[in-house]
Amino acid sequence: MTATLGCSSAAEKYSSNGRLTATGACAGFVQRSGLVVAEAGVFWLQSDPETGANRVWHLSGDGTAMPLRTRFLNIRSRVNGYGGGALAAAVGGVYVVSDDQRIHFIPQSGGQSRPLTADTAAYGGLVADPLRQRVLAVRETGQGVAEGCQQLVAVAHNGKMVVLHQGEDFYGAPAVSADGRYLAWISWQLPDMPWLQTRLWVARVADDGTLEHPRVYPSPRPASVQQPVFAGQNLWVLSDHAGWWQPWQLSPQSPSGAWVKPTVPEWDHANAPWQLGEVHHCPLPDGGWARAPYHQGCGELWLSGCGQAESVRVAATFSDFRNLCTYGGHLYAIARSPDRLDAVLRIDPQNAHVEVVAGGEPALPGQALSYPLAFQVTPLADENIAPQGFLYLPSPPGDKLPPVILVAHGGPTSAAYPVFNPLVQFWCQRGFAVAEVNYRGSSGFGRAFRLALAQKWGEIEVQDMARAADFLAASGLVDGCNTFIQGRSSGGYTALMALSQGQRYRAGASQFGVTDPRQLRRMTHRFESGYLDWLLGHPDSHPQRWQDRTPRLRAAAMAAPVIFFQGGQDKVVVPEQTRMMFAAMKQAGHESELHWFEDEGHGFMKTVNQVAMLEALHSFYRRHIRNVNECN
Template identity: 30%
Template sequence: MGEPVTGREVRTLPYGSWPSPVDAALAAAHDGKPEFVGFVGDEVWWTEPRPAEGGRRALVRRRADGTQESPLPAPWNARSRVIEYGGRPWAGAVLDGEPLLVFVNFADQRLYRWRPGDDPLPLTPASAVGGGLRWADPQVLSGRGGPAGPGTGEVWCVLEEFTGEGPGDVRRVLAAVPLDGSAAADRGAVRELTDHRHRFVTGPRLSPDGRRAVWLTWDHPRMPWDGTELLLAEVGEDGVLSAPEVVAGGPEESIAQAEWAPDGSLLYASDRSGWWNLYRDGEPLCPREEEFGGPLWKLGQRWFAPLDGGTVAVVHGRGAAALGVLDPETGEVVDAAGPWTEFDATLAVRGERVVAVGAGPYSAHEVVELDTRTGRARVIGAAHEDPVDPAYCPEPLIRAFTGPDGREIHAHVHPPRNPGCVAPQGELPPYVVWAHGGPTSRAPLVLDLEIAYFTSRGIGVAEVNYGGSTGYGREYRNRLRERWGVVDVEDCAAVALALADEGTADRARLAIRGGSAGGWTTAASLTATDVYACGTILYPILDLTGWGSGETHDFESRYLETLVGPLAEVPERYAERSPAEHADRITAPFLLLQGLDDVICPPAQCERFLARMTGRGVPHAYIAFEGEGHGFRRAETMVRALESELSLYAQVFGLDAAGIPTLELGT
């Protein structure tokens, strides 16, 4: 922890030039968060990022006595690539008093079995076809769903199988993998539980008696937050599923998750009311204008979990997501006390214990356990420790702004903050608007050292949850339908200009940055507005026509039909909104950052865009990173990206970024 600054002399220095202990290496070392918590007997397991180890995800084990370890060393990497964004990569059971784990290894995407003292044993074959065989959202079963042992059980999970070299040459089914390793060299030993009539499936959930299974499906062109179907099938004595029937959902109803309660009733989160609310056997449990579910970007995300006593652990809220316990009989929700104001879509329960991942504006993501009998919540893993004096971290403000047509825009504003510095009287700070990815997603209000990297130097940050963001109901989410590149651009500009008009930000020193869909919004903003003096574009979509006609992966290949419109019907809209088609409109300097292994937003889009910028006299830089995909995971990549971004702002805004390598801007 950094030394306290009490008694330190306060210096007067221009905004953006304040010395800060929050360097890029510190921000990179604390990037990422724990995910996919679960119980194995009384032990709690989860995955955790390791930026310094090539960005791998480590499996972490917390024993019943509280001791912790990462039993699988590098290069083992528990991460699935199903639908490219992945999903729950592990599951476990107890055998002879010891844990038995199955997990997906990122490098080869094979499913492995592991027990203490053994090397991981492959359970599935490798494949040389296309993207190969991939697995996600596993459950360890034997016979009718009890704890399994080698040679007696199966792993039920999602199988994604490529049938050719193209991103759309793929089929997805529910599958049963033998735990004895007999399928490691024999694809035929994998038992398929369903046909592939549906393009997308989630992992099956078995009823307490093992006689019924439910799972979610959807098909192109829908995304899971547009419309899904909840399927139910009987499980025969031979482990074969009967013909499934649709029990909920449809083209305009999104079921985000389904689970069986201990009494055999079926719980699911549906947005049929305009909000993701909970239902039990079709009846609403707690009708509220808030969310008890969210966008299913990763298979196995979990917003609720039934407890043995009949109550339900829930992650819920409007905007921010709290952890609570719902009493289905009364509809009352009691939230866990503590400093955590944002909880992720990962939950696990055992008895009356709940494990979740929570964070807040002053603490990073931690593994939290709630004892529902006492109401006591405590940190049990990935405990936050202040890497610097908290006085260098931002104090964010939750704001609502007014956009075009009087629409409300949600945002988090992080003013500059440094206990050792003030700006000269009368100077206004530069501000960077952050556009989140997705775009069907949301910027959570949590401590982020990448934001502190800028605010502690005197550069403000405004995270905009523009129209289309989640957490505010389906109507807010649907604002972006066929309006991507319009509503998001307008909302970000409205927040930036409002901050300038109220005297919070310097109108001449506004910037915008974002990654993925946020990279699109950044590039589109630079082509469609004159609000920003510069921008940082990370792994973006730049050419809608190319992206919508085969340049991206299967999961999002028809996403643009709702965001923009069907390509065959409105091709001119695709061309009109694409930054790659209007490079001549860009006059502001920019930085473009791209992973060369990105199959979601491929580098070819950046290369076409840059070719059209050649000779135009606009200062810019392009940095491509070997070994990085969609979203940067390696510490050295994140350091270079952050320092380059700061150098861009320093050059454009006239700041003194001492000690930061100068980004070479070409034209």
């Protein structure tokens, strides 16, 4: 339910008058992710603009960013459906997970990659164990809820595999101490998701590489614990048992010992771990720390220690940071910003000097960009934190208040970040404002805010989208008579539920959106097999709630025209869901359009189809803009 449109960095193609075309909004993007370091150097994954495949890049001896020369491999993990952790650096090269889910070793000098696994399992969450010349990984077999299984394994250079731990439903985030004596990892059990409740494990590593006496290190209260990392003899994690994902120091020698928190703000220092391999905190060589918390929806990078009396914020022009790691006395990170392509940053912790060593090019050179304006809706009486978001106004501005498109992010346990999105710029260059809303249930605003969505999906986030629409209209920034709403996947579900509850919106769009949660519950993969019950309650216990919050059954109540986009190969939102809802709206006499793409799945990947969707959506919204004389 978090599948994306497939284009999320910057455009290469523009029309002759300099405006971003539909083709330019969906083609030629470079995404950088999976930054890792080892004695062999600094490596990251970079998408190929022509094929969309992920390849390994590295910093050469003179500091130049170069692709690692090897037989072509498309690098992507599919563990849990969303992957992550498909790259790990080691002595002499890197481990990767190829698109066929085998682990390969690629020498630093390039050349022939060597497969280390040959079974049909999927692998992800790779972490090198350099002292034993092996790689740790999450191994996943089986696709269904009943037959699916995960293990924490180690794979040696000769392909020999050792199962380190099994018996838990899901595994992630293995971390090895510098002396190789301890291993920590995370697990969780169905029906939980990893941002609801996880368990931290610690074990000694025997001389033969197996684990001795693995034990759970219990958190003081039920919590989502993530991203364990060793710093000297201490183990650090990010845990939300005190209300926010914050750093905590533990002693691996004493699993029942105290949890100690440094002085840090009450901010989330991580996001919802949909993917394996997330890294938002990192020990620095001199004993300090680098941390990447989220403050009011925006990512920040802070350094503590480093000879400074107080923590120092660095790289303030960037607004999201991932994959923090150190090499040669420097901190490295993947960073995003509102006006640049994804960048690899190198930061000197001693003087906070920031250098872009790869990427970071201007997103739309020579063109006016629309920058995000943070907003927060008026809090309710019992709210500690009100929903917020980011508004993008037309560029260049017009002489009238612009129509506004409200975007409900997917997940729904995810978030909208103030980073460059060419699809947003596409609308802003055509006279529309765009508002990306972080409704209750979004991550980055504390545990209580994130878990407020429990059993209230289709209710409170719909309310928050309406509150955002009313707030922006009352602010005098947008034309409240011309408000549109759209979303992909679970965001499409939110848009459809909103359109069935009043006259606020002129029209809306469901991009492969959920229309039948009960059918999705029957068809979804193992990772999310308990998620729907958390979002809506068990259907046997709450049958009326499931009926009331099924958009397909509310087709007659739709108060505005709807345009649907659906892939014929979608395995998440079964295509028949969308077809049946479209037919129900037609039968009820409501205006709707269905655009069918037989060759697409859950998230459109082909440029030609992405272009067709944008052009159809633009035409649809234009037809339903109401002039000022009709707005009463």
